[in-house]
Amino acid sequence: MNLVFPHTFIPWFRAVAPYIHMYRGKTFVVGMAGELVAAGKLNNFVQDLAILHAMGIKLVLVHGFRPQVNEQLAAKGQSSRYHLGTRITDAIALDCAQEAAGQLRFEIEAAFSQALPNTPMANATVRVVSGNFLTARPVGIVDGVDYMHSGVVRRVDAPAIRRAIDIGALVLLSPFGFSPTGEAFNLTMEDVATAAAVALQADKLLFLTEIPGIHEDLGNPESPIDTEMALADARRMLSQLPPPSQPADLAYYLQYCVRACASGVERTHILPFSVDGALLLEVFTHDGIGTMIVDEKLESLHEATADDVGGILQLIEPFERDGTLVKRDRTEIERDIANYTVIEHDGVIFGCAALYPYPEARTGEMAALTVSPHVQSQGDGERLLKRIEQRARAAGLDSIFVLTTRTMHWFIKRGFAQVDPDWLPEARKRKYNWDRRSQVLVKKLA
Ligand SMILES: CC(C)(COP(=O)(O)OP(=O)(O)OC[C@H]1O[C@@H](n2cnc3c(N)ncnc32)[C@H](O)[C@@H]1OP(=O)(O)O)[C@@H](O)C(=O)NCCC(=O)NCCS
Numbered sequence: 338m339n340l341v342f343p344h345t346f347i348p349w350f351r352a353v354a355p356y357i358h359m360y361r362g363k364t365f366v367v368g369m370a371g372e373l374v375a376a377g378k379l380n381n382f383v384q385d386l387a388i389l390h391a392m393g394i395k396l397v398l399v400h401g402f403r404p405q406v407n408e409q410l411a412a413k414g415q416s417s418r419y420h421l422g423t424r425i426t427d428a429i430a431l432d433c434a435q436e437a438a439g440q441l442r443f444e445i446e447a448a449f450s451q452a453l454p455n456t457p458m459a460n461a462t463v464r465v466v467s468g469n470f471l472t473a474r475p476v477g478i479v480d481g482v483d484y485m486h487s488g489v490v491r492r493v494d495a496p497a498i499r500r501a502i503d504i505g506a507l508v509l510l511s512p513f514g515f516s517p518t519g520e521a522f523n524l525t526m527e528d529v530a531t532a533a534a535v536a537l538q539a540d541k542l543l544f545l546t547e548i549p550g551i552h553e554d555l556g557n558p559e560s561p562i563d564t565e566m567a568l569a570d571a572r573r574m575l576s577q578l579p580p581p582s583q584p585a586d587l588a589y590y591l592q593y594c595v596r597a598c599a600s601g602v603e604r605t606h607i608l609p610f611s612v613d614g615a616l617l618l619e620v621f622t623h624d625g626i627g628t629m630i631v632d633e634k635l636e637s638l639h640e641a642t643a644d645d646v647g648g649i650l651q652l653i654e655p656f657e658r659d660g661t662l663v664k665r666d667r668t669e670i671e672r673d674i675a676n677y678t679v680i681e682h683d684g685v686i687f688g689c690a691a692l693y694p695y696p697e698a699r700t701g702e703m704a705a706l707t708v709s710p711h712v713q714s715q716g717d718g719e720r721l722l723k724r725i726e727q728r729a730r731a732a733g734l735d736s737i738f739v740l741t742t743r744t745m746h747w748f749i750k751r752g753f754a755q756v757d758p759d760w761l762p763e764a765r766k767r768k769y770n771w772d773r774r775s776q777v778l779v780k781k782l783a
Pocket residue numbers: 355656661662705706707708709712713714715716717718719720739740741742743744745746747
């Protein structure tokens with residue numbers, strides 16, 4: 338074995354371990370756009386799903402088939418008709434949809450059956466189960482448009498799906514459902530995946546889509562992807578976007594994510610299938626690759642006001658006493674209160690952090706990051722960090738830095754790197770306490 342290899346492999350593998358432990362036994366619903374298959378990415382994607390499956394994650398896969406149905410229609414000399422992103426399914430389109438679904442199911446099952454040596458599928462055994470798990474009803478006539486055989490999910494037989502995934506099968510759902518009279522309806526992958534995730538109360542709903550996620554600046558496709566968005570913000574954004582006219586419109590996926598989150602699926606994700614391994618990157622790395630919408634009751638996270646000064650003092654005082662934090666008096670906190678973000682629950686402040694910008698150096702200091710000892714290790718430190726990063730980006734800063742004597746590893750794990758104190762902006766360097774010998778850590782904001 339290459340002697341250098343273990344030095345990189347072992348830390349890398351161990352860094353992934355917390356996610357493996359965390360997701361074991363959890364349920365993920367994955368919605369895959371038909372474009373993923375059309376782009377020739379099915380095999381790699383199936384390999385990634387097989388890895389999640391091997392790690393004890395219970396999987397429901399829902400495939401889309403828009404381009405495949407369009408192809409079938411084109412072969413029959415027919416054109417595809419949509420209204421507000423939903424297909425209008427006449428009798429010919431329904432035929433095409435059935436053919437496309439049959440073909441795709443076949444391809445997906447074939448991909449899961451691969452087991453060639455020296456491929457990620459060697460030794461993999463993923464049994465795929467499909468069936469009539471969905472009851473549908475017609476979309477009907479909306480705004481004068483008759484959707485004909487297009488339907489929406491009426492009910493998901495969650496107990497039957499649960500039984501299948503509990504014995505280790507992967508459940509594959511096609512966007513088809515049947516009415517109690519036995520009539521078939523063409524559904525959308527997004528509706529099916531959302532309904533299944535809600536019915537199963539899945540831990541995650543992940544969409545593999547044509548869009549890369551949600552850009553921080555919606556008007557600028559060059560701006561970074563917002564890796565985490567609170568449900569409240571997603572709702573606000575959705576209300577400001579025009580109604581989607583095609584799946585590539587952001588509002589299209591966003592509406593399903595919001596619906597799932599609001600109905601008890603804590604985390605929903607929009608990921609680009611164009612990035613090889615997007616699913617693994619999202620699930621097993623800290624920042625992920627697309628946008629995750631989270632219902633974490635982020636309403637409790639807010640910018641501080643004068644009313645919060647007492648609560649902040651109470652929270653940080655024990656850490657000042659034991660030397661973890663530098664002493665700040667009431668006047669100082671009162672003066673700088675607008676720099677603080679707090680986490681509050683039932684009127685009690687149990688987390689805070691402050692951002693002190695140094696615009697001349699395009700950086701800012703995150704100070705006084707504290708989470709009450711009673712509620713540590715529940716991700717609140719991380720939520721505060723994310724909010725400070727957002728505030729820093731909004732202020733046009735390229736990086737944030739912290740000074741710490743005891744919490745270095747927490748920051749390094751979250752993308753900070755140590756630098757020499759000389760790196761500090763001049764104004765901050767003048768206040769640096771050389772006796773305290775704090776380490777300086779910087780995180781570049783993507
Ligand atoms: C650092 C701190 C804000 C983290 O808050 P939190 O809400 O517990 O953070 P998260 O839930 O996002 O992360 C928790 C993880 O960080 C780890 N962690 C906590 N303190 C750490 C430290 N000093 N060094 C390394 N890791 C640490 C926890 O063990 C936990 O790991 P686990 O999930 O594997 O159990 C909190 O521990 C705190 O208030 N510490 C005292 C004040 C302080 O040191 N502030 C930083 C000043 S520069």
